[in-house]
Amino acid sequence: MGIPTTADECNELGISHCLKAQQAKTSRERRAAWALALAAWRQGLDLDPNHLPCQFNRLHALLALGSGYTALQEGKELLSRLLTQRYLEDPSLGLTGSQPKLAWDPPRLAFAGKKARRSSKAASASRLGPRERYLHTLARWLAHHSGVVYRPEPLPYWRLAAAIDPEDLEAQMVVAMNAAAQAQPEGAFLLQKIADHFPGQKDRALQVLQLALDRYIPQKDPSKPEPDSEPEAETPPEKKPTSDAVAEIEIWAQYEGYKLRLEPDLKSIATFVLLAQDRWFESEIELCRQILKPGMNAIDVGANVGVYTFLFARCVGESGKVYAIEPTPGCLQCLRATVAQNQLDPSVQVVEAAVGEEPREVYLVCEGASVFNRIVTDPMSVVEETKPVQQITLDELWISEGSPDIDLLKVDVEGAEVPVLKGGRKLIETCSPVILFGNQNVGQFSGLESAKLLAELGYLIYVYNPVIQDLSIVQASVQPPTASNLVAVHPNRFSLASKAGLI
Structure with a gap:
């Protein structure tokens, strides 16, 4: 490729450097290729400051080279600009090609299968216009890099991605699961919609709905009678079908080629993330x-x-x-x-076992999510529930194993x-x-x-x-x-x- 004279040509040059980075065997070669790509996209923006592919790709290069905070802040500003009247009135502003060539594609759900992921990507490119595809990719990029799926920070971007592309299964799952985990009314509806619209994901969506079901059912306080109700004769207590039933559910996910058993609780970060995305964050x-x-x-x-x-x-x-x-x-x-x-x-x-500096009995503090459980030496030092466990040392285990x-x-x-x-x-x-x-x-x-x-x-x-x-x-x-x-x-x-x- 000769010296680029248009923003499109600069964008192509940057993409070619990205491909070289993917093929490079050493860290130094990959970093150098990304630096050249960044220079190409900056040159493209000098030629056309509105060129959207160069704007997005420059942000991703900044993130790749270690300026993640700056990239995210500028990405949010770019998204705000794209939703202003100026851009909405001129759909072609900043786009000259039929499809923008971007350095980052949204990850696709592994459980959708390779064939389904390829067809989904191709269908998305043909179904969405250049601007919609660009907006969708920017929304997914911001969602992907703004935080974990169960956190509130990236949720607005997941919602935007789901609104732009109703066929984006991952965005639909993340939005639905966040709503279900918070007992929001649309959670059950969205999960049922996924089950109907994506037949291959029906079992997964219904599993999530089953886990969330007890959050939709208000728990009655047996000490408080219903208004205007007569006292009833004592009857043997019945087993509640809510949290007890949830505890008996077996949740499995495909992970690294294995069937992975998960905790039957949406408060578990591993359960939430792997059911929503099928990969760790x-x-x-x-x-x-x-x-x-x-x-x-x-x-x-x-x-x-x-x-x-x-x-x-x-x-x-x-x-x-x-x-x-x-x-x-x-x-x-x-x-x-x-x-x-x-x-x-x-x-x-x-x-x-727990692991620490010396072998002894310690106490496990049980938090709402198991990933946040911690160890204390004095159970009276915390107000949460504790459980005695044995603590070992790494050296003790290592020596015992030879x-x-x-x-x-x-x-x-x-x-x-x-x-x-x-x-x-x-x-x-x-x-x-x-x-x-x-x-x-x-x-x-x-x-x-x-x-x-x-x-x-x-x-x-x-x-x-x-x-x-x-x-x-x-x-x-x-x-x-x-x-x-x-x-x-x-x-x-x-x-x-x-x-x-x-x-």
Whole structure:
């Protein structure tokens, strides 16, 4: 391609650099290709400031190169401009081609099947005009990068995407499930509409409706009689069909080629996310795919229902080993059911315990959502319900298993990562595993102490970039970045990270 002279040609040049980034084997090559793409789209906007594909693609390149906050703020401003009278009166403003070529496409639901996803994408391109497709993609991009599907922040963008394209199954599911989880009247209607309009998703939609049913039925206080009612003779208490019935429901989802058992509760983040999107929302999932290979060993501390556990199992195969450590009874039931259903014993070993700095009895604080359950040493220090559980150390488990080489250690225990790491010092010093650890607890960034401890052990701290698929080093021991998870890599594992194309 020669020197571009129009915004369309600049956009084509930027897209070609994106394709080169996808084919590049090293982090440096991918980052350089994205920088060239950004320069091309900026040049296109110099030629035509209204060129919509260059505007959107520039935003995605900014996000790819680490300026996510700026990209999101400008994306919201762009969406507001596109809904003004000027753009509505001139549908061709900023669009010269028949279909805008964009650097990002909305993810499609895995449970729709490959053939259905291809036909859905093609149908969307033919069904929506250029402006509608552009608006839909921008709305989905903002929804995808503004927060998790169960949070209120991205919901307006999901609603806009669903309104623009009624055939967008994922947007319809997210909107319907949020309404159902909040007991809003349209939730049941939207789920029934999905069941009728998307026959392949009928069972899933009705499962969600069944989980949400008790939220639509007001619970009566037996101590308060109905107005204007006569006292009734005492009758034997009947079993309530609401929450008791929900507790008996078995919820399964397809995940990483396995049937994954989920908690029968929409308050469970894993249940909500996987039923709505069929994939996990944390970008570090892709990092684990890049690192783990057949025959490796991994530990998942704070496994919950096994979103990371069974991804690890898929990556390491039958020749590898995964230890899933979890103290919550409901999550343990799900983990064991998934292992049995998929015949993963002994490749996946479920360990019922909390993990800390020393072996002892501790207390599990049960929150509304199991992913937020936490451990305390004194049950009188909290007002919530507690359950006594046994705490072990990572070193204790590791030695009891014959001190195997551990390649990846994931720790997500709601702000209690430091005691877990201290209790695994021998394992860490001997194996130097890549460590993925949580950096958020109750909305606060909590990774500073973990980063300092790991830095003392020779580790460097990184954040993962899912677009470029690399690790960017940060001074997290001084001030942790605003990322949900951080990644620690010891120099002994640089070759592993390099082979994975991460550094």
